[in-house]
Amino acid sequence: MPRFSLLSVLTLLIALLVALPLAGLLLQALQPDDQAVWRHLADTVLADYAFNSLVLALGVGLGSALLGTGSAWLVSRYQFPGQRSLEWALLLPLAMPTYVIAYVYTDALQFSGPVQSSLRALFDWQRGDYWFFEIRSLAGLIVVFSLVFYPYVYVMVREAFHDRPASIEEVSRSLGLTRTQALWRVLLPMARPAIVAGVALVMMESLAEFGAVSYFGVNTLTTGIYKAWYSFGNPAAAAQLALSLVGLVMLALVLEKTSRGRARFHNQSGRKPKPQELTGWRGGLALSLCALPLLGGFVLPGAWLLVLALGEAGALLDARYLAFAGNSLMLATLASALALGVALLLGYATRIHNNRWLHGLKRFAIMGYAVPGTVLAVGVLIPLTALDHAWIAWAQSMFGVMPGLLLTGSMFALLFAYLVRFLAVAVHAVDSSLQRIRPSLDDAAQGLGLSRWQVLQRVHLPLLKGGMLSAVLLVFVEVMKELPATIVLRPFNLDTLATQVFVLASDERLAEAAVPSLMIVAVGLLPVLLLTRAMRRA
Structure with missing residues (x-):
């Protein structure tokens, strides 16, 4: 029998959350x-x-x-x-x-x-x-x-x-x-x-x-x-x-x-x-x-x-472009921090409880990377829209007020889609670093009286800095470039560099689209340069 713990339950909940968009698609289609x-x-x-x-x-x-x-x-x-x-x-x-x-x-x-x-x-x-x-x-x-x-x-x-x-x-x-x-x-x-x-x-x-x-x-x-x-x-x-x-x-x-x-x-x-x-x-x-x-x-x-x-050099200092860049940086920072936290939880859970069902749940939780952004956006909208409508109906019946769209009208839906889509990137980066930490270090630390939380805090996290940085950087860049999920799920008046490039290019204003495009390419170079540095060392 698998041993249930808080980490195991959280892993199960994450896997169920990842399955929510596909389940919503299936129910709607049938x-x-x-x-x-x-x-x-x-x-x-x-x-x-x-x-x-x-x-x-x-x-x-x-x-x-x-x-x-x-x-x-x-x-x-x-x-x-x-x-x-x-x-x-x-x-x-x-x-x-x-x-x-x-x-x-x-x-x-x-x-x-x-x-x-x-x-x-x-x-x-x-x-x-x-x-x-x-x-x-x-x-x-x-x-x-x-x-x-x-x-x-x-x-x-x-x-x-x-x-x-x-x-x-x-x-x-x-x-x-x-x-x-x-x-x-x-x-x-x-x-x-x-x-x-x-x-x-x-x-x-x-x-x-x-x-x-x-x-x-x-x-x-x-x-x-x-x-x-x-x-x-x-x-x-x-x-x-x-x-x-x-x-x-x-x-x-x-x-x-x-x-x-x-x-x-x-x-x-x-x-x-x-x-x-x-x-x-x-x-x-x-x-x-x-x-x-x-x-x-x-x-x-x-x-x-x-x-x-x-x-279009003057556009670099244009307040609109600075706002687009700020929105992109904010979303990428929040999504990468969220993905890193979940990746650490999944990686640590499977390290402590090394059993098949937990490893299976983790593989299930990272399957969102194989789902296209457009599909994921529709899959996220279907269940979250239903939850929003249920919340509005409850608030009206209980308090007589008309609240806004709490989930689909805010950044929640967008960040949720980013997490489902790019969690695999963070998990692979964290897992590759965790696998290089010998289990004997865990045993030695626990033999000295450290709890599992203290082992994570004092032993694993210092050794995971490289993997954590890679996870944050890779997810950050993926979110900066992501277009279909962003253009479908973004709240009103929240435009990013990617959506602005799409809008300008669709209007055939390609010269104006060059500035935000170049910003995205510059950010996209960061993980590529890190990878090439590792290749040169090898």
């Missing part, structure tokens, strides 16, 4: 009166939404796999000019929110943008005289998302290539395989768990994206959920589309699990292979191939934002 809504969706837009979402996820997964795996192979197996710098710089696109880079490429590549305008001026072309890639399309989304998301694959595959001992390649060469044949027949199959894990994460991120998809005018399940709730005022349709999107996300997770099969990650000991030195045109080619995704995913968009922002 209402008998709303089955006609589902039939209408199935007969009209559902197939189009699902097809576009699936093509987007598969296309971005393939593009990210090619860019991430190729660049990881080059920087881990070869030495060429700029290789050491590129090894960490290839992570920089992680700091660029997808909706920001989508706005940048649209501004640069649209018909009235500088690229096409320059081509028409140079060759004296008119409209219809030439073909140009349409950036605001499903194919454009796949290209843009691949440039932003490939680092998820790169960071995992690079580590997999680095961890392989030299003996594997030596045995392959002794069997008559060339270096290229060894890559395709031996090393890539061995790195498949890392590739599949990275691609699954990329597919989930693609399915969850809202801002760039909405701006490009591509109909996917995320934009359909938003339209159903706000444009048509139909929570049943929104709930049913949301469950369809959750189904696609779960499909991505199942594919990842099935593709890996029994494969596991293991640290390999032994001598590491010596990188092959590339000089001349070969070194230049390797440098160019690795630099292309970095240029497309960070350098060129960042430079374009900087140029646009310099033209």
Whole structure:
């Protein structure tokens, strides 16, 4: 029998709270009166939404796999000019929110943008005289998302290539395989768990994206959920589309699990292979191939934002932008502190009571990271709106007063959604630090008469400073960039940098959107720089 304690009960309550949004979606979608809504969706837009979402996820997964795996192979197996710098710089696109880079490429590549305008001026072309890639399309989304998301694959595959001992390649060469044949027949199959894990994460991120998809005018399940709730005022349709999107996300997770099969990650000991030195045109080619995704995913968009922002430099001191930045910082600070507290509680509970059901509850509590922000927002609104209505009815009957919307009309709903969405980020950071603390330290401290609270306060917390800082920083940046949940759940007159970028870009005021976009990118660089610092040390 599991041993129940205050920590165990709190862990159970957290897991139930995390399940509340999905439970609300399920109950709303299964209402008998709303089955006609589902039939209408199935007969009209559902197939189009699902097809576009699936093509987007598969296309971005393939593009990210090619860019991430190729660049990881080059920087881990070869030495060429700029290789050491590129090894960490290839992570920089992680700091660029997808909706920001989508706005940048649209501004640069649209018909009235500088690229096409320059081509028409140079060759004296008119409209219809030439073909140009349409950036605001499903194919454009796949290209843009691949440039932003490939680092998820790169960071995992690079580590997999680095961890392989030299003996594997030596045995392959002794069997008559060339270096290229060894890559395709031996090393890539061995790195498949890392590739599949990275691609699954990329597919989930693609399915969850809202801002760039909405701006490009591509109909996917995320934009359909938003339209159903706000444009048509139909929570049943929104709930049913949301469950369809959750189904696609779960499909991505199942594919990842099935593709890996029994494969596991293991640290390999032994001598590491010596990188092959590339000089001349070969070194230049390797440098160019690795630099292309970095240029497309960070350098060129960042430079374009900087140029646009310099033209709007006065906006940096504008009271409105300072207020937007203040709101973003406030929400990110509150959410990261809340996530850290809950992550410490879950981590400490499973450390003290090391049993299966508590570990299962913790895994259940962090599943919100796999739920797209739009889905989560609708799932949060359904139960909290019902609670608000019940509270108002009770207050009217008991006191004859009409109170406001206590939950959905305040920051509570937004902070709750942030907690559910990003708790996994904080838990993983705290757990990785907790696992490095030997259990013998706990036994020694308790042997000296310290209570469990004192052990946490005097032993664990000082040793957890690095993990706690990482948890706070990662959640802080994720909240700063989060758009769909923020735009749906924010109270009136509470705009953030992310929502302001979305509003300005939707009005085609891309130059004005550059300043808040650049602020978000600057904050997003913080965890990337910490990660690259750790990579350089390793």
